Amino acid sequence: MSERTGKQLSKEEKDARFEAELLPVLDPLYNFAYRLTLDEDDANDLVQETYLKAYRFFDYFEQGTNAKAWLFRILKNSFINEFRKKSKQPAKVDYSEVEGYYNSEDVEGESGVATTTDMRTESVQDLIGDEVASALNALPVDFRTVIILCDLEGFTYEEMAKILDIPIGTVRSRLHRARNSLKEKLEKYAKSMGYNSNEI
Amino acid sequence: MESKITEVYQNAPVEGKETECEKVSKLLDLVIDGEATSEDQQYFKHHIEDCVSCFESHQKQKLLKGLVCGHLKRVIVPESLALSIKAKIQKTL
Structure with missing residues:
Protein backbone atom coordinates (compact mmCIF):
# COMPACT_ATOMS: atom_id res chain seq x y z
CA MET A 1 0.00 0.00 0.00
CA SER A 2 2.99 2.26 0.67
CA GLU A 3 3.98 2.72 -2.95
CA ARG A 4 0.78 4.52 -3.80
CA THR A 5 1.43 7.89 -5.31
CA GLY A 6 -0.57 11.02 -4.79
CA LYS A 7 -1.30 13.15 -1.81
CA GLN A 8 -0.19 11.42 1.34
CA LEU A 9 -2.17 12.11 4.45
CA SER A 10 -0.64 11.69 7.85
CA LYS A 11 -2.03 8.79 9.77
CA GLU A 12 -3.89 11.14 12.07
CA GLU A 13 -5.49 12.93 9.14
CA LYS A 14 -6.42 9.69 7.48
CA ASP A 15 -7.92 8.28 10.66
CA ALA A 16 -9.90 11.43 11.30
CA ARG A 17 -11.26 11.42 7.77
CA PHE A 18 -12.04 7.74 7.95
CA GLU A 19 -13.97 8.12 11.16
CA ALA A 20 -15.85 11.18 9.96
CA GLU A 21 -16.85 9.66 6.63
CA LEU A 22 -17.41 6.01 7.43
CA LEU A 23 -18.31 5.61 11.08
CA PRO A 24 -21.71 7.33 10.68
CA VAL A 25 -22.72 4.27 8.61
CA LEU A 26 -22.09 1.97 11.56
CA ASP A 27 -25.73 1.67 12.58
CA PRO A 28 -27.21 0.65 9.20
CA LEU A 29 -24.16 -1.51 8.51
CA TYR A 30 -24.53 -3.42 11.75
CA ASN A 31 -28.23 -3.89 11.11
CA PHE A 32 -27.50 -5.22 7.65
CA ALA A 33 -24.87 -7.58 9.07
CA TYR A 34 -27.31 -8.78 11.68
CA ARG A 35 -30.05 -9.43 9.12
CA LEU A 36 -27.61 -11.40 7.00
CA THR A 37 -26.04 -13.49 9.74
CA LEU A 38 -28.95 -13.51 12.22
CA ASP A 39 -26.37 -13.60 14.97
CA GLU A 40 -25.05 -10.70 17.02
CA ASP A 41 -21.50 -11.99 17.38
CA ASP A 42 -21.22 -12.79 13.69
CA ALA A 43 -22.61 -9.37 12.87
CA ASN A 44 -20.02 -7.81 15.15
CA ASP A 45 -17.16 -9.69 13.46
CA LEU A 46 -18.46 -8.95 10.00
CA VAL A 47 -18.73 -5.24 10.67
CA GLN A 48 -15.22 -5.07 12.13
CA GLU A 49 -13.82 -6.95 9.18
CA THR A 50 -15.64 -4.59 6.83
CA TYR A 51 -14.20 -1.49 8.48
CA LEU A 52 -10.69 -2.92 8.49
CA LYS A 53 -10.94 -3.71 4.81
CA ALA A 54 -12.35 -0.27 4.14
CA TYR A 55 -9.45 1.23 6.03
CA ARG A 56 -6.91 -0.62 3.94
CA PHE A 57 -8.57 0.59 0.78
CA PHE A 58 -9.57 3.99 2.00
CA ASP A 59 -7.28 5.68 -0.52
CA TYR A 60 -9.55 4.35 -3.25
CA PHE A 61 -12.57 5.91 -1.67
CA GLU A 62 -13.45 9.31 -3.05
CA GLN A 63 -14.37 11.73 -0.36
CA GLY A 64 -17.97 12.79 -0.39
CA THR A 65 -19.18 9.88 -2.54
CA ASN A 66 -21.55 7.19 -1.43
CA ALA A 67 -19.86 5.84 1.69
CA LYS A 68 -22.90 3.84 2.69
CA ALA A 69 -23.13 1.93 -0.59
CA TRP A 70 -19.38 1.37 -0.60
CA LEU A 71 -19.38 -0.15 2.89
CA PHE A 72 -22.46 -2.24 2.21
CA ARG A 73 -20.75 -3.67 -0.82
CA ILE A 74 -17.62 -4.57 1.12
CA LEU A 75 -19.71 -6.14 3.85
CA LYS A 76 -21.78 -8.17 1.46
CA ASN A 77 -18.64 -9.52 -0.23
CA SER A 78 -17.09 -10.33 3.13
CA PHE A 79 -20.24 -12.17 4.06
CA ILE A 80 -20.04 -14.27 0.92
CA ASN A 81 -16.37 -15.02 1.54
CA GLU A 82 -17.12 -15.97 5.10
CA PHE A 83 -19.63 -18.48 3.83
CA ARG A 84 -17.09 -19.89 1.43
CA LYS A 85 -14.73 -20.37 4.34
CA LYS A 86 -17.37 -22.09 6.38
CA SER A 87 -18.14 -24.48 3.55
CA LYS A 88 -14.41 -25.31 3.45
CA GLN A 89 -13.88 -24.06 -0.03
CA PRO A 90 -10.78 -21.99 -0.63
CA ALA A 91 -11.48 -18.47 0.49
CA LYS A 92 -10.50 -16.27 -2.35
CA VAL A 93 -10.43 -12.65 -1.37
CA ASP A 94 -11.23 -10.49 -4.28
CA TYR A 95 -9.78 -7.08 -3.64
CA SER A 96 -11.06 -5.73 -6.90
CA GLU A 97 -14.36 -5.46 -5.06
CA VAL A 98 -13.19 -2.38 -3.24
CA GLU A 99 -11.07 -0.82 -5.93
CA GLY A 100 -12.43 1.75 -8.23
CA TYR A 101 -15.89 1.63 -6.82
CA TYR A 102 -17.21 5.12 -7.03
CA ASN A 103 -20.68 6.35 -7.12
CA SER A 104 -21.20 9.93 -8.08
CA GLU A 105 -24.91 9.75 -7.53
CA ASP A 106 -26.51 11.33 -4.53
CA VAL A 107 -26.17 9.56 -1.27
CA GLU A 108 -29.66 8.80 -0.21
CA GLY A 109 -32.45 7.56 -2.42
CA GLU A 110 -35.15 7.66 0.12
CA SER A 111 -38.49 6.74 -1.24
CA GLY A 112 -40.38 7.19 1.95
CA VAL A 113 -43.41 5.05 2.21
CA ALA A 114 -45.74 5.66 5.07
CA THR A 115 -46.86 2.75 7.13
CA THR A 116 -50.49 2.22 6.61
CA THR A 117 -51.56 -0.29 9.18
CA ASP A 118 -54.56 0.45 11.26
CA MET A 119 -53.29 -1.21 14.36
CA ARG A 120 -52.41 1.21 17.06
CA THR A 121 -51.51 -0.43 20.30
CA MET B 1 -63.19 -8.05 2.07
CA GLU B 2 -63.41 -8.63 -1.63
CA SER B 3 -65.49 -5.90 -3.09
CA LYS B 4 -68.15 -6.55 -5.67
CA ILE B 5 -66.59 -4.16 -8.12
CA THR B 6 -63.37 -6.16 -8.00
CA GLU B 7 -65.25 -9.31 -8.84
CA VAL B 8 -66.86 -7.63 -11.78
CA TYR B 9 -63.46 -6.59 -13.06
CA GLN B 10 -61.96 -9.97 -12.44
CA ASN B 11 -64.75 -11.90 -14.01
CA ALA B 12 -65.10 -9.80 -17.10
CA PRO B 13 -61.74 -8.55 -18.25
CA VAL B 14 -61.97 -6.44 -21.34
CA GLU B 15 -59.20 -7.35 -23.72
CA GLY B 16 -57.61 -3.93 -23.94
CA LYS B 17 -58.02 -3.45 -20.24
CA GLU B 18 -56.14 -6.63 -19.51
CA THR B 19 -52.96 -5.56 -21.27
CA GLU B 20 -53.17 -2.24 -19.52
CA CYS B 21 -53.40 -4.06 -16.19
CA GLU B 22 -50.40 -6.14 -17.11
CA LYS B 23 -48.42 -3.05 -17.91
CA VAL B 24 -49.47 -1.48 -14.65
CA SER B 25 -48.54 -4.56 -12.68
CA LYS B 26 -45.05 -4.43 -14.16
CA LEU B 27 -44.77 -0.82 -13.04
CA LEU B 28 -45.94 -1.58 -9.54
CA ASP B 29 -42.57 -2.10 -7.86
CA LEU B 30 -41.02 0.79 -9.75
CA VAL B 31 -43.76 3.11 -8.58
CA ILE B 32 -43.61 1.89 -4.98
CA ASP B 33 -39.83 2.28 -4.91
CA GLY B 34 -39.82 5.71 -6.50
CA GLU B 35 -38.01 4.41 -9.58
CA ALA B 36 -40.68 5.01 -12.22
CA THR B 37 -40.35 7.84 -14.71
CA SER B 38 -42.85 10.65 -14.27
CA GLU B 39 -44.54 9.48 -17.46
CA ASP B 40 -44.98 5.97 -16.06
CA GLN B 41 -46.16 7.38 -12.77
CA GLN B 42 -48.84 9.38 -14.53
CA TYR B 43 -49.93 6.36 -16.51
CA PHE B 44 -50.05 4.27 -13.35
CA LYS B 45 -51.95 6.86 -11.36
CA HIS B 46 -54.45 7.36 -14.11
CA HIS B 47 -55.07 3.63 -14.46
CA ILE B 48 -55.62 2.89 -10.78
CA GLU B 49 -58.20 5.64 -10.59
CA ASP B 50 -60.43 3.47 -12.73
CA CYS B 51 -59.29 -0.05 -12.00
CA VAL B 52 -60.18 -1.40 -8.60
CA SER B 53 -58.09 -4.52 -8.86
CA CYS B 54 -54.90 -2.63 -9.72
CA PHE B 55 -55.75 -0.08 -7.06
CA GLU B 56 -55.91 -2.90 -4.53
CA SER B 57 -52.65 -4.45 -5.68
CA HIS B 58 -51.03 -1.08 -5.25
CA GLN B 59 -52.42 -0.73 -1.73
CA LYS B 60 -51.21 -4.20 -0.82
CA GLN B 61 -47.73 -3.66 -2.14
CA LYS B 62 -47.47 -0.34 -0.35
CA LEU B 63 -48.58 -1.99 2.85
CA LEU B 64 -45.99 -4.72 2.45
CA LYS B 65 -43.20 -2.21 2.00
CA GLY B 66 -44.54 -0.25 4.96
CA LEU B 67 -44.46 -3.38 7.12
CA VAL B 68 -40.76 -3.79 6.49
CA CYS B 69 -39.69 -0.19 6.82
CA GLY B 70 -42.09 0.69 9.59
CA HIS B 71 -42.27 -2.41 11.74
CA LEU B 72 -39.01 -4.26 11.47
CA LYS B 73 -37.14 -3.44 14.64
CA ARG B 74 -33.63 -2.16 14.28
CA VAL B 75 -31.02 -3.87 16.37
CA ILE B 76 -28.96 -1.72 18.68
CA VAL B 77 -25.29 -1.47 17.90
CA PRO B 78 -23.19 -2.61 20.86
CA GLU B 79 -21.41 0.38 22.38
CA SER B 80 -18.08 -1.36 22.29
CA LEU B 81 -18.15 -1.84 18.53
CA ALA B 82 -17.22 1.69 17.46
CA LEU B 83 -14.48 1.78 20.08
CA SER B 84 -12.98 -1.50 19.03
CA ILE B 85 -13.04 -0.46 15.36
CA LYS B 86 -11.25 2.77 16.25
CA ALA B 87 -8.71 0.90 18.35
CA LYS B 88 -7.97 -1.60 15.59
CA ILE B 89 -7.60 1.15 13.05
CA GLN B 90 -5.17 3.07 15.18
CA LYS B 91 -2.97 0.00 15.33
CA THR B 92 -3.14 -0.50 11.57
CA LEU B 93 -0.52 1.22 9.49
Whole structure:
Protein backbone atom coordinates (compact mmCIF):
# COMPACT_ATOMS: atom_id res chain seq x y z
CA MET A 1 0.00 0.00 0.00
CA SER A 2 2.99 2.26 0.67
CA GLU A 3 3.98 2.72 -2.95
CA ARG A 4 0.78 4.52 -3.80
CA THR A 5 1.43 7.89 -5.31
CA GLY A 6 -0.57 11.02 -4.79
CA LYS A 7 -1.30 13.15 -1.81
CA GLN A 8 -0.19 11.42 1.34
CA LEU A 9 -2.17 12.11 4.45
CA SER A 10 -0.64 11.69 7.85
CA LYS A 11 -2.03 8.79 9.77
CA GLU A 12 -3.89 11.14 12.07
CA GLU A 13 -5.49 12.93 9.14
CA LYS A 14 -6.42 9.69 7.48
CA ASP A 15 -7.92 8.28 10.66
CA ALA A 16 -9.90 11.43 11.30
CA ARG A 17 -11.26 11.42 7.77
CA PHE A 18 -12.04 7.74 7.95
CA GLU A 19 -13.97 8.12 11.16
CA ALA A 20 -15.85 11.18 9.96
CA GLU A 21 -16.85 9.66 6.63
CA LEU A 22 -17.41 6.01 7.43
CA LEU A 23 -18.31 5.61 11.08
CA PRO A 24 -21.71 7.33 10.68
CA VAL A 25 -22.72 4.27 8.61
CA LEU A 26 -22.09 1.97 11.56
CA ASP A 27 -25.73 1.67 12.58
CA PRO A 28 -27.21 0.65 9.20
CA LEU A 29 -24.16 -1.51 8.51
CA TYR A 30 -24.53 -3.42 11.75
CA ASN A 31 -28.23 -3.89 11.11
CA PHE A 32 -27.50 -5.22 7.65
CA ALA A 33 -24.87 -7.58 9.07
CA TYR A 34 -27.31 -8.78 11.68
CA ARG A 35 -30.05 -9.43 9.12
CA LEU A 36 -27.61 -11.40 7.00
CA THR A 37 -26.04 -13.49 9.74
CA LEU A 38 -28.95 -13.51 12.22
CA ASP A 39 -26.37 -13.60 14.97
CA GLU A 40 -25.05 -10.70 17.02
CA ASP A 41 -21.50 -11.99 17.38
CA ASP A 42 -21.22 -12.79 13.69
CA ALA A 43 -22.61 -9.37 12.87
CA ASN A 44 -20.02 -7.81 15.15
CA ASP A 45 -17.16 -9.69 13.46
CA LEU A 46 -18.46 -8.95 10.00
CA VAL A 47 -18.73 -5.24 10.67
CA GLN A 48 -15.22 -5.07 12.13
CA GLU A 49 -13.82 -6.95 9.18
CA THR A 50 -15.64 -4.59 6.83
CA TYR A 51 -14.20 -1.49 8.48
CA LEU A 52 -10.69 -2.92 8.49
CA LYS A 53 -10.94 -3.71 4.81
CA ALA A 54 -12.35 -0.27 4.14
CA TYR A 55 -9.45 1.23 6.03
CA ARG A 56 -6.91 -0.62 3.94
CA PHE A 57 -8.57 0.59 0.78
CA PHE A 58 -9.57 3.99 2.00
CA ASP A 59 -7.28 5.68 -0.52
CA TYR A 60 -9.55 4.35 -3.25
CA PHE A 61 -12.57 5.91 -1.67
CA GLU A 62 -13.45 9.31 -3.05
CA GLN A 63 -14.37 11.73 -0.36
CA GLY A 64 -17.97 12.79 -0.39
CA THR A 65 -19.18 9.88 -2.54
CA ASN A 66 -21.55 7.19 -1.43
CA ALA A 67 -19.86 5.84 1.69
CA LYS A 68 -22.90 3.84 2.69
CA ALA A 69 -23.13 1.93 -0.59
CA TRP A 70 -19.38 1.37 -0.60
CA LEU A 71 -19.38 -0.15 2.89
CA PHE A 72 -22.46 -2.24 2.21
CA ARG A 73 -20.75 -3.67 -0.82
CA ILE A 74 -17.62 -4.57 1.12
CA LEU A 75 -19.71 -6.14 3.85
CA LYS A 76 -21.78 -8.17 1.46
CA ASN A 77 -18.64 -9.52 -0.23
CA SER A 78 -17.09 -10.33 3.13
CA PHE A 79 -20.24 -12.17 4.06
CA ILE A 80 -20.04 -14.27 0.92
CA ASN A 81 -16.37 -15.02 1.54
CA GLU A 82 -17.12 -15.97 5.10
CA PHE A 83 -19.63 -18.48 3.83
CA ARG A 84 -17.09 -19.89 1.43
CA LYS A 85 -14.73 -20.37 4.34
CA LYS A 86 -17.37 -22.09 6.38
CA SER A 87 -18.14 -24.48 3.55
CA LYS A 88 -14.41 -25.31 3.45
CA GLN A 89 -13.88 -24.06 -0.03
CA PRO A 90 -10.78 -21.99 -0.63
CA ALA A 91 -11.48 -18.47 0.49
CA LYS A 92 -10.50 -16.27 -2.35
CA VAL A 93 -10.43 -12.65 -1.37
CA ASP A 94 -11.23 -10.49 -4.28
CA TYR A 95 -9.78 -7.08 -3.64
CA SER A 96 -11.06 -5.73 -6.90
CA GLU A 97 -14.36 -5.46 -5.06
CA VAL A 98 -13.19 -2.38 -3.24
CA GLU A 99 -11.07 -0.82 -5.93
CA GLY A 100 -12.43 1.75 -8.23
CA TYR A 101 -15.89 1.63 -6.82
CA TYR A 102 -17.21 5.12 -7.03
CA ASN A 103 -20.68 6.35 -7.12
CA SER A 104 -21.20 9.93 -8.08
CA GLU A 105 -24.91 9.75 -7.53
CA ASP A 106 -26.51 11.33 -4.53
CA VAL A 107 -26.17 9.56 -1.27
CA GLU A 108 -29.66 8.80 -0.21
CA GLY A 109 -32.45 7.56 -2.42
CA GLU A 110 -35.15 7.66 0.12
CA SER A 111 -38.49 6.74 -1.24
CA GLY A 112 -40.38 7.19 1.95
CA VAL A 113 -43.41 5.05 2.21
CA ALA A 114 -45.74 5.66 5.07
CA THR A 115 -46.86 2.75 7.13
CA THR A 116 -50.49 2.22 6.61
CA THR A 117 -51.56 -0.29 9.18
CA ASP A 118 -54.56 0.45 11.26
CA MET A 119 -53.29 -1.21 14.36
CA ARG A 120 -52.41 1.21 17.06
CA THR A 121 -51.51 -0.43 20.30
CA GLU A 122 -47.91 -0.92 21.23
CA SER A 123 -48.18 -4.66 21.73
CA VAL A 124 -49.80 -5.21 18.38
CA GLN A 125 -47.03 -3.14 16.82
CA ASP A 126 -44.48 -5.39 18.50
CA LEU A 127 -46.31 -8.46 17.37
CA ILE A 128 -46.30 -7.25 13.79
CA GLY A 129 -42.62 -6.37 14.02
CA ASP A 130 -41.76 -9.83 15.28
CA GLU A 131 -43.83 -11.46 12.59
CA VAL A 132 -42.29 -9.38 9.83
CA ALA A 133 -38.85 -10.24 11.19
CA SER A 134 -39.49 -13.97 11.27
CA ALA A 135 -41.08 -13.94 7.82
CA LEU A 136 -38.09 -12.02 6.49
CA ASN A 137 -35.58 -14.27 8.24
CA ALA A 138 -37.23 -17.29 6.68
CA LEU A 139 -36.48 -16.00 3.17
CA PRO A 140 -33.40 -17.16 1.27
CA VAL A 141 -30.53 -14.78 1.93
CA ASP A 142 -30.59 -13.27 -1.59
CA PHE A 143 -34.25 -12.35 -1.18
CA ARG A 144 -33.73 -11.05 2.33
CA THR A 145 -30.87 -8.90 1.11
CA VAL A 146 -32.78 -7.06 -1.62
CA ILE A 147 -35.69 -6.34 0.67
CA ILE A 148 -33.43 -4.94 3.36
CA LEU A 149 -31.45 -2.83 0.92
CA CYS A 150 -34.54 -1.46 -0.75
CA ASP A 151 -37.21 -1.21 1.90
CA LEU A 152 -35.19 -0.75 5.05
CA GLU A 153 -32.18 1.17 3.83
CA GLY A 154 -33.76 3.00 0.92
CA PHE A 155 -31.08 2.24 -1.66
CA THR A 156 -31.96 2.90 -5.28
CA TYR A 157 -32.00 0.06 -7.81
CA GLU A 158 -28.79 1.42 -9.27
CA GLU A 159 -27.06 1.42 -5.91
CA MET A 160 -28.32 -2.08 -5.22
CA ALA A 161 -26.96 -3.26 -8.55
CA LYS A 162 -23.53 -1.93 -7.56
CA ILE A 163 -23.64 -3.34 -4.05
CA LEU A 164 -24.69 -6.77 -5.27
CA ASP A 165 -22.76 -6.83 -8.53
CA ILE A 166 -25.78 -7.72 -10.62
CA PRO A 167 -27.60 -5.91 -13.45
CA ILE A 168 -30.51 -3.63 -12.60
CA GLY A 169 -32.88 -6.01 -14.36
CA THR A 170 -31.84 -8.74 -11.95
CA VAL A 171 -32.34 -6.39 -9.01
CA ARG A 172 -35.89 -5.78 -10.19
CA SER A 173 -36.82 -9.38 -10.76
CA ARG A 174 -35.20 -10.55 -7.55
CA LEU A 175 -36.99 -7.86 -5.57
CA HIS A 176 -40.27 -8.83 -7.17
CA ARG A 177 -39.85 -12.50 -6.32
CA ALA A 178 -38.64 -11.65 -2.84
CA ARG A 179 -41.71 -9.56 -2.17
CA ASN A 180 -44.04 -12.24 -3.44
CA SER A 181 -42.41 -14.71 -1.17
CA LEU A 182 -42.60 -12.38 1.84
CA LYS A 183 -46.22 -11.59 1.04
CA GLU A 184 -47.06 -15.27 0.97
CA LYS A 185 -45.55 -15.84 4.39
CA LEU A 186 -47.30 -12.85 5.90
CA GLU A 187 -50.61 -13.76 4.33
CA LYS A 188 -50.44 -17.15 5.97
CA TYR A 189 -49.85 -15.44 9.27
CA ALA A 190 -52.66 -12.95 8.74
CA LYS A 191 -55.02 -15.81 7.99
CA SER A 192 -53.97 -17.65 11.10
CA MET A 193 -54.76 -14.50 13.07
CA GLY A 194 -58.18 -14.33 11.52
CA TYR A 195 -57.56 -11.50 9.09
CA ASN A 196 -58.66 -11.64 5.56
CA SER A 197 -55.59 -12.07 3.38
CA ASN A 198 -56.73 -9.11 1.32
CA GLU A 199 -55.85 -6.82 4.16
CA ILE A 200 -52.18 -7.64 3.97
CA MET B 1 -63.19 -8.05 2.07
CA GLU B 2 -63.41 -8.63 -1.63
CA SER B 3 -65.49 -5.90 -3.09
CA LYS B 4 -68.15 -6.55 -5.67
CA ILE B 5 -66.59 -4.16 -8.12
CA THR B 6 -63.37 -6.16 -8.00
CA GLU B 7 -65.25 -9.31 -8.84
CA VAL B 8 -66.86 -7.63 -11.78
CA TYR B 9 -63.46 -6.59 -13.06
CA GLN B 10 -61.96 -9.97 -12.44
CA ASN B 11 -64.75 -11.90 -14.01
CA ALA B 12 -65.10 -9.80 -17.10
CA PRO B 13 -61.74 -8.55 -18.25
CA VAL B 14 -61.97 -6.44 -21.34
CA GLU B 15 -59.20 -7.35 -23.72
CA GLY B 16 -57.61 -3.93 -23.94
CA LYS B 17 -58.02 -3.45 -20.24
CA GLU B 18 -56.14 -6.63 -19.51
CA THR B 19 -52.96 -5.56 -21.27
CA GLU B 20 -53.17 -2.24 -19.52
CA CYS B 21 -53.40 -4.06 -16.19
CA GLU B 22 -50.40 -6.14 -17.11
CA LYS B 23 -48.42 -3.05 -17.91
CA VAL B 24 -49.47 -1.48 -14.65
CA SER B 25 -48.54 -4.56 -12.68
CA LYS B 26 -45.05 -4.43 -14.16
CA LEU B 27 -44.77 -0.82 -13.04
CA LEU B 28 -45.94 -1.58 -9.54
CA ASP B 29 -42.57 -2.10 -7.86
CA LEU B 30 -41.02 0.79 -9.75
CA VAL B 31 -43.76 3.11 -8.58
CA ILE B 32 -43.61 1.89 -4.98
CA ASP B 33 -39.83 2.28 -4.91
CA GLY B 34 -39.82 5.71 -6.50
CA GLU B 35 -38.01 4.41 -9.58
CA ALA B 36 -40.68 5.01 -12.22
CA THR B 37 -40.35 7.84 -14.71
CA SER B 38 -42.85 10.65 -14.27
CA GLU B 39 -44.54 9.48 -17.46
CA ASP B 40 -44.98 5.97 -16.06
CA GLN B 41 -46.16 7.38 -12.77
CA GLN B 42 -48.84 9.38 -14.53
CA TYR B 43 -49.93 6.36 -16.51
CA PHE B 44 -50.05 4.27 -13.35
CA LYS B 45 -51.95 6.86 -11.36
CA HIS B 46 -54.45 7.36 -14.11
CA HIS B 47 -55.07 3.63 -14.46
CA ILE B 48 -55.62 2.89 -10.78
CA GLU B 49 -58.20 5.64 -10.59
CA ASP B 50 -60.43 3.47 -12.73
CA CYS B 51 -59.29 -0.05 -12.00
CA VAL B 52 -60.18 -1.40 -8.60
CA SER B 53 -58.09 -4.52 -8.86
CA CYS B 54 -54.90 -2.63 -9.72
CA PHE B 55 -55.75 -0.08 -7.06
CA GLU B 56 -55.91 -2.90 -4.53
CA SER B 57 -52.65 -4.45 -5.68
CA HIS B 58 -51.03 -1.08 -5.25
CA GLN B 59 -52.42 -0.73 -1.73
CA LYS B 60 -51.21 -4.20 -0.82
CA GLN B 61 -47.73 -3.66 -2.14
CA LYS B 62 -47.47 -0.34 -0.35
CA LEU B 63 -48.58 -1.99 2.85
CA LEU B 64 -45.99 -4.72 2.45
CA LYS B 65 -43.20 -2.21 2.00
CA GLY B 66 -44.54 -0.25 4.96
CA LEU B 67 -44.46 -3.38 7.12
CA VAL B 68 -40.76 -3.79 6.49
CA CYS B 69 -39.69 -0.19 6.82
CA GLY B 70 -42.09 0.69 9.59
CA HIS B 71 -42.27 -2.41 11.74
CA LEU B 72 -39.01 -4.26 11.47
CA LYS B 73 -37.14 -3.44 14.64
CA ARG B 74 -33.63 -2.16 14.28
CA VAL B 75 -31.02 -3.87 16.37
CA ILE B 76 -28.96 -1.72 18.68
CA VAL B 77 -25.29 -1.47 17.90
CA PRO B 78 -23.19 -2.61 20.86
CA GLU B 79 -21.41 0.38 22.38
CA SER B 80 -18.08 -1.36 22.29
CA LEU B 81 -18.15 -1.84 18.53
CA ALA B 82 -17.22 1.69 17.46
CA LEU B 83 -14.48 1.78 20.08
CA SER B 84 -12.98 -1.50 19.03
CA ILE B 85 -13.04 -0.46 15.36
CA LYS B 86 -11.25 2.77 16.25
CA ALA B 87 -8.71 0.90 18.35
CA LYS B 88 -7.97 -1.60 15.59
CA ILE B 89 -7.60 1.15 13.05
CA GLN B 90 -5.17 3.07 15.18
CA LYS B 91 -2.97 0.00 15.33
CA THR B 92 -3.14 -0.50 11.57
CA LEU B 93 -0.52 1.22 9.49
